[in-house]
Amino acid sequence: MKITRVEAIPFAIPYRKPLRFASGEVHTAEHVLVRVHTDDGVVGVAEAPPRPFTYGETQAGIVAVLETVFAPQVVGLSLLERETVHARLSRTVGNPAAKSALDMAIWDALGQSLDVSVTELLGGYTDRMKVSHMLGFDEPAAMVAEAERIRDSYGITTFKVKVGRRPVSLDTAVVRALRERFGTEVDLYVDGNRGWTAAESARAMREMADLDLLFAEELCPADDVLGRRWLVSRVDIPFIADESAVTPADVTREVLSGSATAISIKTARTGFTRSQRTHHLADGLGLEVVMGNQIDGQLGSLCTVAFGSAYELTSRRPGELSNFLDMTDDLLAEPLCIADGELVIRPGAGLGAALDPGKLRHYRQDR
Ligand code: MUC
Ligand code: MG
Incomplete structure (x- = not known):
């Protein structure tokens, strides 16, 4: 070995x-x-x-x-x-x-x-996760059509909507159009990738107050320390730290300072060893966790589902496991298959990731 x-x-x-x-x-x-x-x-x-x-x-x-x-x-x-x-x-x-x-x-x-499988080595909680799909910037009608296609083709009913454009109404119109089209059939949350200021984020969240969002993620930069704390203190849903909290130490700092109330774990940036530490920290702090996606290919998505399935906390919420659907091809010999809104880990030892030479x-x- x-x-x-x-x-x-x-x-x-x-x-x-x-x-x-x-x-x-x-x-x-x-x-x-x-x-x-x-x-x-x-x-x-x-x-x-x-x-x-x-x-x-x-x-x-x-x-x-x-x-x-x-x-x-x-x-x-x-x-x-x-x-x-x-x-x-x-x-x-x-x-x-x-x-x-x-x-x-x-x-x-x-x-x-x-x-043994990596999931068993890590924690062995389950063998699958529900999938959340990420919708990139476009016009409202195109984003609604994409959500329809993803729901119809893969059974996915949770969507993370990318926001952070100016004026904020460009994005709030998309979220409203999605809610109007799907009603309570879908779960929605938003991710700003630091695009708005704290004040713009507060305004957008006010405009979307009736849209029953699950989470808000990284709406404004965590480096705007006081603005971010002010925003997080007035948002009444979990506020996810993504790129502002890469390491367990970042998570501790961001959460204890009031700059986040939930976290994204991405195996692409914390592997399995650090993601384990982050999971245990989140468990101790009582944080919501979403398994995030660093726009991974199928091998990366297999890593995410292998880790997310290992623990109750990481498999509780749908994981972001579907960005690979937008790729023209991949390296895996047998493609990943999302069905009924779920992705199942590969049977067998390790990750079960055979590559196509x-x-x-x-x-x-x-x-
Ligand atoms: C996300 O959650 O922010 C975009 C860039 C990246 O690293 O991850 C994605 C999705
Ligand atoms: Mg994010």
Whole structure:
């Protein structure tokens, strides 16, 4: 169970349609496949989705930091030494997606070596999650049509609506149109990706007060410290910290200072080892948790559902597991399948993520 080699393989798969939100837009999944090899011939896999506009990581940067900084720190360790891996990687500040993919590939390899699933290794609560779908910026009619298509095709009835445009009525009109079209048949929440000021957020929330929203996420920047606290104190639904609370320490700071009352856990940026810590912290603090999506491909979504299914708290709310539906293709040999609004973990050991060698050859950018 000794780690012998770490590969970082850049690949690019186009989106059918771009996802647009307040802090950026994504046209192509330019991700990094991480493979961890062991002396027994086991290969663990995970993917790192860089989000330069949020965390400053780039595809080339992730490859470089994995090859030159992180791989040498883990080669030679046993798969069981996950806390040593965590301690070594944690000496470096930042680089969340690079560290997380390495961490998750190690857990996958460990699961394969022990012949148990990652979900069982982590907590083994259930084998599935309900799915929440993210609706990117568009006109109200187009966003309603997209929600209809997603509901009809996959049985999904929870939608996260991207907001944060100016004037705020551009977005409040979308949420109102969704509620008018679907009534109580769907659950809705909003994510501003820091696009509004605290005052604009308060105004938008007033305009949407009758629309029965589940949550509000990251409507304004947490760096506007007093404005954000003021906003959170007057919003009467859970206020989710997403990009403002990446590490467990961030969560502690944001929640104890009154800048958030719920959190998003994204395995793409906290892997399994840190996500576990964040889960336990949220459990102790009594926080609502939503399993978020860093615009992951299918391998990343498999990681999210594997973690989310492991605990009662993380599987309570629908997880954001469906961004891959907008991609033209993927690396998994057998595509993920969302049915009746649910995604089920893969049977078998580790993550159960067999890759298609032909697709990897086609989409990889390093040869
Ligand atoms: C989200 O919840 O903010 C957009 C950028 C990113 O990193 O995640 C997405 C969705
Ligand atoms: Mg968010």
